[in-house]
Amino acid sequence: MTRAEARARLDALWRRGTAFLGSEVAIMGGAMSWVSERNLVSAISNAGGFGVIACGSMTPRQLDDEIAATRALTAKPFGVNLITMHPELDELIGVCLAHGVSHIVLAGGLPPGGAIRRVKDGGAKLICFTPALSLGRKLVRSGADALVIEGSEAGGHIGPVSLTVLAQEVLPHLTEVPVFVAGGIGRGEAILSFLEMGAAGVQLGTRFVCATESIAHPRLKQAYIRASARDALPTVQLDPRFPVIPVRALVNQGTERFMAHQAEVVRRYNAGELTREEAQLAIEHFWAGALRRAVIEGDVENGSLMAGQSVGLVTREQPTAEIIAELVDQALAALMARSSAAATAAAD
Template identity: 30%
Template structure:
């Protein structure tokens, strides 16, 4: 498959594995890259030197392109950017911040920069900032989300209508049919998160992976919009947040209730009751844990089958 995304990243398939905190370590990133997609390290859950370690392990485990996802709201951001440059990473996805902050610095070092957005407004701002491509992520996505609550299938054609640079669709895409649908609407590629959480190589806890594949429609919900909107599985912690909302909490009340390292406790350490279990709505369509290579191959095979079926309409 050749298009603007495969050419931009020098990959075989226009499938990007999302750089998810506590899920996207070097094993997952290299497995996806070695299978023809683009693997991303999730820097948001890594101290700077841990990120360096994962980058170095990626360089040893694959000769294919891989990248790093950098949420700009996290501390030590300057150190993270410096390590990425020092280690010779060629692709960076930025999110949760102003794309103007680091795009010029990264591009001056020959790094391809992609920015994640949730609206047309921010897609155009990122394009103006000089990024090489956009990830437009819909309301269905897991983890931290946009405030606009625009669904993927509404967002993609709206962004496509005004964007000149390559467009990657994200949010609610876990199958080849979903990939085809996103590309019919104007995307040049797709970013896949939740499906790769349920992979053998994901660094998240096995108990969390099992809860993902057991999830049904309606088992996730977006909450904590006053802080940073986040979609998570409904568990004891989620219900306690909902109970707190009945008291008319202040922003400080919500911060205190959330506490520290709640996502690590849930996704990485496997505390299914008190942890923050971030996953997308598409979890209801994920039924098994597979090697990342098999996930990617299944998506491409289903994509080709669906493409032929559509041609016969």
């Protein structure tokens, strides 16, 4: 198999994804708060992938400015990720539609029916996350045009199931819409394997944090480059009475202090000093602003260094276009090596 033949095969494997996204390669950028902004998003789209703005806690005015600034940097398609629990979700959808954003991602919980209708009626394509096959089918019935399944290997807020299991559960059985896979993906060979299982494409976040165009603080990038996969661990819940949504991040002093903070809050609750609601709030507020401290201010000791387990595959700062080209080259090399091995076996 020649390189051109391998590329034709790869393009065929992810054609459903590229057709849906309107991109050259079916590689979506994960929406990472403070990181997935105009510079990185436009760089991913300009390199042939599909960048996604992380709206996070932005106001409608801030999102309006961010979309306009991104559009000034790229003529290629890109999407916007909105958190379903945002108090101004309807207004944020309106901003996206006013700008003609082609793809809207609703994340962070089950999308309200009204939000789904607003996106669909506005002419945008709707992408949703699903942690299980049953919910994925429900989302498709509700109007989702594509789904993302994200394994526990991912960075940030995670579910309990690995991508290798989710892919086996979902990909063979949910074929009505394109399904993109995410979580722990850092090389082209892995992308190829999921495409061959039926994925329409992939979503990568951690690999892009150390892109040259990423505005992440140099100290954060160095922390990523030094880290191994085992350094990216989920936060631990100390007491089942006070749930902690798992967040995968690099372990640092802040992580250790969070454990001590939980223990102190539980002690105060048991002593009658705090109500259950006050105790839960005290735990949830510990990390308030911690992601910004790490990404923007470079406080890698006390901030939240959200990272997927693929952080161990991040070895240097690279231009976004180089990262995407490297992933494609790895997938092509795997296809050509397989073809060569098959030819050798046939000759024997």
